[in-house]
Amino acid sequence: QAQETPTVFAAASLTNAFQDIGRLYKEKTGNDVAFSFAASSALARQLEAGAPAAIFASADAKWMDYTEAKDLTLKATRVTPIGNSLVLIMPADTAKAVTLDPNFDWLAFLGADGRIATGLTDSVPAGIYAKAALTSLGAWEKVRPRIVGAESARAALALVERGEAFAGIVYSTDAAIAKNVTVVATFPAGSHPSVEYPFEIVKGQDNTATRAFFNFLTGPEAKAVYAKYGFVVK
Amino acid sequence: MIEVAIRLARPGGFALDCDFTVPARGVTALFGRSGAGKTTIIQAVAGVVRPDAGRIVVAGEVFFDSARRIDVPIEARRVGYVFQDARLFPHLPVERNLRYGERRSRAVERPIGFEAVVALLGIGHLLARRPHTLSGGERQRVAIGRALLAQPRLLLMDEPLAALDEARRTEILPYLERLRDTMGLPILYVSHSLDEVLRLADTLVALREGRQVAAGPLAQVMSQPDMLPVLGRFDLGTLLDCEVVRHDADYALSTLAFAGGELRVPQVERAVGATVRARVRARDVAIALAKPESVSVSNLLPAMVEDVRAQEGPYADIALRVGEGRLAAMVTRESAERLGLRPGLTVWAMVKSVAVEGSRPEFRDAGPTAPR
C-alpha cells in the first residue's frame, strides 16, 4: 500500500489546502495520497534520514534549498505555485486601521506594554519574515523587546484572538481562519522577501503516480483551493 | 479502675468479646495462648484498633464509648505502648528514638528520667547507633525505654521481655515493679512467662479464643481449678500475703509472717511492716510426718492435711491447712501412700523455696552492667 500511495510532506500551514486537494484528486482519479503535515524543518530532516516521501512542499525556500543541496529532492522539478502575504492583525474589539510606512510610530501604537505576537523570529517562517519586514521598516530594534515569538503562526494567532497580545504579524492565510481578529494592515510586498511555497519531487520517487499528483498540485483545481484559503496564487 | 468491655470481629473468624474491670493501679496481666486476643485488647486500649462496640475507661477517663460516640485519639490517651515488634524509628538514632515521646510530654510531668532509664536498660553505649544496627534484644530494650520516657499514664506492654536474656529481664522487672509501686503507673502486661506474670501481676485476665475465662485478683484467679489448662500444672502453687517482720542482715534473710506462721526468705527490700506477696510452688513443698531435725530446709510449718487428690500420672495434690492459712503441696502418689496421707492427719510442711515478689536481693547488687 505504501508503495502505491505517494506520501506528501507538506508544511503544517498547507494542511487545509492539501487535504482538500487530496480529496479532489481521489474523486477524480480514484487514487489515494498520504500526507504528513509538520514543520518544514522537521520534514526536511526526515527526508535527510531516509523517509520514503514522494513530494516535499516547504513553507520556506530555505529548507527547499537545504534538501536540494543535500541532493534529496530534484531541483529540476521545483515549482512555486503559491505565496503568502504578511499582515498586521489586532483583536477585533480594539482594531484600528494603520498605515505601515517607515514613519509609523510603533511604540505609540503599542502603548505602555502592548506586545506583538508572531512566529519565532529566527526559526518559524512567519516570524522570520516579520523580522525582515520590521527591519526594512526601520522598526526592529525598537520593537524587538515587544516581540513574542510563538511556536507557530497559529499559536501567535491564538494570542491575538485571546487579546493577550496587542497585535500580531501573521500570514494572510492564518488571519483568514481566525475569529475575532481584524487585519489592520498588509506589509508592503517590498518590505520582506516574498513568501513562497516551493514544491519538489523527492529523489528516487519520480514515478508516474508521483508525477500525476505533483502535476495536479499545480493544476487549476488546486489553484482554486489555494485561492479559497487566501494564498497568493501565481 | 480500668474498664474494658468490648466486642470486635476480625475477618477470618476471630471474634473478641470481653468485659472486665480491673484496678487502675498495679499490673494487670493478660494471659492466654497464641491467638487468644491479647494484642487485640492492648491495641483497643491504645486506640490503634477500634472495637465494633463497647466501652474503654481508664481511671475515670472515657477512651472509647460506642454508645456515646467517644473515641479519644491515640495521642491524647497518653498510653505508653511497647509493641510486640519494636517499631523503632529507622531514621532516628537511638537517643532521639528515646527522646521522641519525652519531648512531646509536658515538661512539668516528667517523673521518669532519661539517665535512669538508659542505665537500667543498659543502652548507654547504643545511644548514637541507628536502629537497624541493633540486635533483637537491644531493639526491644530501646522500645521499652522510649515508651517509659513518654511519661505515660498507663503502660501497655506486649511481651516486652520475650527477646531478653534472663539476666536483663531480672534487672528490668524490679524497675517495672518500682514504677508500678512508687508512681502508681498502671500496667497492662502481656506475657507468656508465668513467672513474670506471677511476679508482677496484681490482677489477671485470662483469655481463651477471644473470650475471657477469668478476671480478678491474681491469687483468686490462680486458685480457680478451671485455670489449670490455662496455666499448666507445674506452676500451680499458693500465693501468700505476708508482712515483713524483721530482717537479718548477717544472713541476708528476712522473716515474713502470714496467716499460717512465719517464713524465712532471702532478704526483701521492704521496710518492716510492709506487705509483700510470697509464692510457694506446690512442688517446692515436701511433707514429713514428724518434725525433721537437722535439715537445711529453714521453713518447717506444722500443718494438717485437708485433702488428698491423686492425679493421673505419678503425682497427688495435697491441700494443707497451716494455721489460718492454706498451702498446696505436690508429692508422688507413692509417697502419699507410703506416708498414709489422709484428711485430718497432722504433718509438717517443709517449704524448700519461696519466691517473694518485690526486689530479690541476689540480683540487686548485680546492677545494670554497662558493657564497654
Next chain:
Amino acid sequence: MIEVAIRLARPGGFALDCDFTVPARGVTALFGRSGAGKTTIIQAVAGVVRPDAGRIVVAGEVFFDSARRIDVPIEARRVGYVFQDARLFPHLPVERNLRYGERRSRAVERPIGFEAVVALLGIGHLLARRPHTLSGGERQRVAIGRALLAQPRLLLMDEPLAALDEARRTEILPYLERLRDTMGLPILYVSHSLDEVLRLADTLVALREGRQVAAGPLAQVMSQPDMLPVLGRFDLGTLLDCEVVRHDADYALSTLAFAGGELRVPQVERAVGATVRARVRARDVAIALAKPESVSVSNLLPAMVEDVRAQEGPYADIALRVGEGRLAAMVTRESAERLGLRPGLTVWAMVKSVAVEGSRPEFRDAGPTAPR
C-alpha cells in the same frame, strides 16, 4: 562436624571472634546475653552475612573459607532459618508461605510432611489467611513450619519459641527433639530460656561480647564454674547420665541408676537399660544430717560434703559426693552454719525433684571437641 571459626567486625565497635567445632548431629545451643553475637553467628552460617575472615564447614561441606575464597550462595547451603522476626512473605497466604521452600526442595528428599507440620504447629485454620492478619505467635509458628518444610540439612533457629505460650512450646519441643533424633537433623539453636537449652541441647556454645566463653558438651560446659555469670545461679545444677533400671507402672515412676545411686522419677518412656540424662537443680537438693524418716521426698542419698562456698547474698553452694558421682546443692548460709556443714561431713541429700531429658544414646560417643 560443624566448624565455625570466624572473625567479623561491625561498625560501632562490636567484633565477633569465635572458633568452635561441634558435632553435626543433635542440638547446639548458642547462649549469651542480648548483643552477644548469637544472631550474627547464625547469619554467618546461613550465608546472610559474610565474615571478614574464617571458615565455616558443615558436615564436611565447606560453606565459607576466606583463605580458599569459597562462599557458597545462601540457597545452595540448604539451611532452614527461623528468623528472630518471622519474615513471612506478605503477598502469599499462609499455605503458600509454608510451601515456598518445600516446592524448591528435591521431591525425593522430603522426609518432613506438610500435614504433620501443620498439625504440630496448630496452624491448620490459618492456611488461607494473609500473614498480616496473624498474631505474633501465629506468625512465628508459620515461620517455623516454613523452615522445616524446606527440608533443610541444618536448622538454624533464632529464638523460635520466644513468642509462644508455654503450652505450644511444650508441644513443639518434643517434635524438634524427634527431628533431631530420628532424622539426624542438626540444629543451631538460640534461646534465652535455659530450660529450653537444657532440654534440647547436646552442645553448648556460650558467648560474651562476641567472644566465646565456652564450647563443648552441655554437661561439661554447665559444670564450669565460670559459667555462673552466663547462666545465672538459680539454674545451676548437676547433669547425671543415668540408666533406666525399672519401671513402676502402678505409681507411674521409673527408677534410674547413676554413679551415685538410684533416683525415683516420673515414668520415662524408655526401655529398661536405656541411657537418659537427668538434671537436678542445686536448689532442689536439701541436706539433712541424719536420714529423715517419713518424709514425702523419695530420693534420699547418702552423701559427703566436698566443699562449702558461701556466696554473696543468702546462699551457700555445697558440693556433694554421692557414691561415685557428684551433686550440687544450694542452701542458705544460715542453714549451712546451723548444720555445721564442712568438707568431709557425712550427710543425706534430699532430692525433691528431678527433670529427665529425653535420651539420646546415639550422641554420647560423638563428643564435641574443645575449642582452641
Next chain:
Amino acid sequence: MDMLTPEEWTAVALSLRVAFWATFWSLPFAVLTAWVLARGRFPGRSLLDGLVYLPLVLPKVVVGYLLLLSLGGRGFIGQYLDAWFGIKLIFTTAGATVAAAVVSFPLTVNAIRLALEAVDRGLETAARTLGASRLDVFFSVTLPLMLPGILSGALLAIASALGEFGATITFVSNVEGQTRTIPLAIYSATHMPDGDAMALRLTLVSVVLALGSLLLASVVDRRIRVMIGRA
C-alpha cells in the same frame, strides 16, 4: 460513534495502540533497568542512571531528532534494522511506539525503582534460605511486592504516551493512520479553520482515555494491594 469523524477515530485507535504497545514493550526493560540501578554495583552505574533520565531532560523535539539520526532509515542503527530484520521505523506505527516508549522510559523506571527500593530485603534473604536462587527470588518475591510500582509506572507510561507529541512528529512524521496520534491530530487541527472544535473534541477524548486508564489502574491497584497484603 458520531461524536468523532472517521479520521479522529483513526487517531484515537492509533493512540491507544501506540500507548499500549509502548508500555508493553518498555515495561520489562524498565523493570530490568530499575533493578540494575537499584541493586547493581558496577562501574558506570551513574552513567546509566544519567542516560535513563536523558529523554526527560531533553526537549522532546531533540529526542525525536536523535531517534531520527540513530533509528531512521539511514541512521547508524536504523540501516541495520532495515537490512537485517526488515524493520522500518520511520513513518510507521512501530516508530511512533518507539518514540512514545523512549519518552516515557525515565518515568517508568523511576516509579519502578522507588517501589523496588521499598521492598524489604530481609524477605529476599529469607527466600534464599528457603532454596530460591536470585532469579527465583526476583520472580517469586521481589516482583510481586513491587507490582504497585510497576502498575504506577505503566500508568505513567500510558499517560505520557497518550500525550507524546514532539518526539513523534520529529521522528516519524505525521501520517494519518500510521503515526498521527491524538496529539498530532490536535496539532493538525489547529492549522485548520474549523479546527478548534476538533481540537477540543480530541482533547476531551484524551481526558476520557486518561481517566479511564486511571480508573482501571486503581481497580487493579486495589487488587494487587489486597493480594500482597498492603491494602
Next chain:
Amino acid sequence: MDMLTPEEWTAVALSLRVAFWATFWSLPFAVLTAWVLARGRFPGRSLLDGLVYLPLVLPKVVVGYLLLLSLGGRGFIGQYLDAWFGIKLIFTTAGATVAAAVVSFPLTVNAIRLALEAVDRGLETAARTLGASRLDVFFSVTLPLMLPGILSGALLAIASALGEFGATITFVSNVEGQTRTIPLAIYSATHMPDGDAMALRLTLVSVVLALGSLLLASVVDRRIRVMIGRA
C-alpha cells in the same frame, strides 16, 4: 565561557532559574497532594487523582493553551491574579515557571506517593502512642521516611522543567531574557538549516545540567538513606 554565546548563557541561566523555582514551589503542593491521594478517604478522590495526571496525558501544547485560557492576562483566573495581586504570568519568567511546574507536577506527585505508600504505618501508629498528633507524626516520621521519594520527585521535576518546551512556548511564548529557556533556543536552532551546531551545543549543555543534578541528587540520596537507615 567562549563555548556559548551571551544569548545562550542567558538561556542557560534562565532555564536553571525556572527549573529551580518550579521545583521549589511545586514540591510542597506535590507532597500535600500525594499525601491526600495516598491517605485521604473522601468523595472525589479519584477525580483529583485524574486531574493530577492530566498535564501528563495532554499534549503539552494543549496544556499551554489551557494555561493561557485560565492564567493569561484575560484568563478567568489570570485577570484576578493581575487585578488583585499584580501578578502577571503571561510572557514572564514567572509564567514559564508555572508552565514547568504544572507539567512536572504529575511526575513529582507520583514519585512522592510511591515513597509515601512504602512508609510503614506501624511506625506512624507508634509515634502517635508517644503523644504526637497527626501533623506532628507527618513531619517527624512520615516526611523523613519518604525523603528519598521527595528527592526523586524533585529530580524528575528539575529534569522535566529543563526539557519543557510545548507548554512554555504556548503559554508564555518566546520573549528574550524572560522566557527563552534552553529548549526554546534548541527548538529555534533545529528549525534553522544551519542551526545544527547550536542545537548540539545546547543539547550538550542540557545533558551536562541533567547529569549534574543527577549527581547532586545521588549524593544527597546517599546521605538521606544513611540518615533514615535504609542505606
